[in-house]
Amino acid sequence: GQNIDQPTEMTATEGAIVQINCTYQTSGFNGLFWYQQHAGEAPTFLSYNVLDGLEEKGRFSSFLSRSKGYSYLLLKELQMKDSASYLCGAGGYQKVTFGTGTKLQVIP
Amino acid sequence: EAGVTQFPSHSVIEKGQTVTLRCDPISGHDNLYWYRRVMGKEIKFLLHFVKESKQDESGMPNNRFLAERTGGTYSTLKVQPAELEDSGVYFCASSQGTGGHSPLHFGNGTRLTVT
Numbered sequence: 693g694q695n696i697d698q699p700t701e702m703t704a705t706e707g708a709i710v711q712i713n714c715t716y717q718t719s720g721f722n723g724l725f726w727y728q729q730h731a732g733e734a735p736t737f738l739s740y741n742v743l744d745g746l747e748e749k750g751r752f753s754s755f756l757s758r759s760k761g762y763s764y765l766l767l768k769e770l771q772m773k774d775s776a777s778y779l780c781g782a783g784g785y786q787k788v789t790f791g792t793g794t795k796l797q798v799i800p
Numbered sequence: 801e802a803g804v805t806q807f808p809s810h811s812v813i814e815k816g817q818t819v820t821l822r823c824d825p826i827s828g829h830d831n832l833y834w835y836r837r838v839m840g841k842e843i844k845f846l847l848h849f850v851k852e853s854k855q856d857e858s859g860m861p862n863n864r865f866l867a868e869r870t871g872g873t874y875s876t877l878k879v880q881p882a883e884l885e886d887s888g889v890y891f892c893a894s895s896q897g898t899g900g901h902s903p904l905h906f907g908n909g910t911r912l913t914v915t
Contacts, residue, residue, distance in 0.1 A: 721903045737903040
């Protein structure tokens, strides 16, 4: 079966760093996706990790450990506009299985 | 390029009625997916088209749901008859490669409320 776990909610301060963790148990795993979804809008692609390690893309970085079934999304220099839901998704053979998403609130 | 568009953005219907949701994927994207988010739960996979063929419909809840993609362009998802538990946000997404390893481009979703 497929199982994706991530925290439901997180709060962080503007300018700070926040790490959103995700653990997964899936069959036929290809890679790990992160999407950002602002309220009432479409989820938008942030990152895709296939290999173990950290990939940096501006203020956002994503990490994957395939052996541990673990990933995290790291957001640096938080801005108010980063308040959104962050979806962890495990890419299988032909589809992505998502978790419930982590609702991040950035406060002044 | 134009993104994935979904219509309508909101729909409120009574139990027992029929509703048809439409999705126009990004032009040239052979892969089209339907997902559903019920309040407080994960975005759950419903089905996957490759062009006009259903590749995987293992996530379809029951036979009250019918999805089509005639001609391999736009897709429709019909719920007939609708039940209260069908309420949620229905997302469509498309990708060039298969979604398992290609980024999905999502539409804004259709918020369905069954009363």
